[in-house]
Amino acid sequence: MADNSSMAGGGTLQHFGERFYIVQLLVLIFLCINLLLIMTLFSKVYFYTTMRYILFTVTLLSDTFILFITDVMFIFSYSQVKMPIALCVPVYIVVIVYTFVTPLTLTAMTLECYVAICMPLRYGELCTSRRALHCILIIHGLSFVPITFVLSIFFASAPTSLYSEHRICSMDIFVYLRWQDNAKMAVYQLYFFVMSATIIFSYIKIMKAANAASGENKKSSRRALGRVTLHGFHLLFCLILLWCPFMETAALQTDLKLFLNVRYFNYIVFNLTPRCLSPLIYGLRDEKVFLALKQNAPFQFNFGQNSVQIKKI
Secondary structure (H helix, E strand, O other): OOOOOOOOOOOOHHHHHHHHHHHHHHHHHHHHHHHHHHHHOOOOOOOOOOOOHHHHHHHHHHHHHHHHHHHHHHHHHOOEEEEEEEHHHHHHHHHHHHHHHHHHHHHHHHHHHHHHHHOHHOOOOOOHHOOOOOHHHHHHEEEEEEEEHHHHHHHHHOHHHHHHEEEEEEHHOOOOOOOHHHHHHHHHHHHHHHHHHHHHHHHHHHHHHHHHHOOHHHHHHHHHHHHHHHHHHHHHHHHHHHHHHHHHHHHHOOOOOHHHHHHHHHHHHHOOOHHHHHHHHHHHHHHHHHHHHHHHOOOOOOOOOOOOOOOOO
């Protein structure tokens, strides 16, 4: 496994200087958008006392943090900055934990939709702000399980002298033996299988409720279906991101230039873009978030009364 590659793009991208500046521009734009959404969600008491918006804020914070930390790794990799592997361990822990926080939170948001539509009489009991905080703790606890498993295997198999070696901080250096990579991916796929099954189950139940409902209840069910569909697409991008190393390894065995192109494409399409566009689309589809976003935007748009119809979700 090449030690100069990283989840954030790979140190050998120094041969493609213009790509470095494209990435920095995209990261800056996406960070600004996400920070604006976060400020919007903290601007109203309703947003941080309602379970749906609390969980939405968690996904925004998680994605924003991952954007920042992977970009720092990208810069270090591009600049060929080496450090002791022991210092890479906490970075690796943070990246993997928050890689799982987002999809697990999306799954929790899907279950919130399911309760709202299929168990409306119990919604007030099950989806309180207190339970949302408990849910966040559970999500972070579950997110620590994969990294604990991976690092336990790494510490048990890697020689002690490896920790003092200076290398470019990358995710690949923690896979000391090939079977470790297979074991890691098995755990990852198990997590995403359970999350995918949860979202599919919720979608089917909400769809049945939508078909059986009428009037305003039918509209609410349809809006919930839209939210669950968006969560599913966001989760799909998270899953594809975990498959990217396999595609990149196959490309590296074929041609170095192909490997660089594939890794750059994967980073832009499956790492950067979904962490901004999915939350943005979700926020714009929500009338309350959209109106608050209009008020907090540093620039004002002139929306006529009949110019835009906001879809409630």
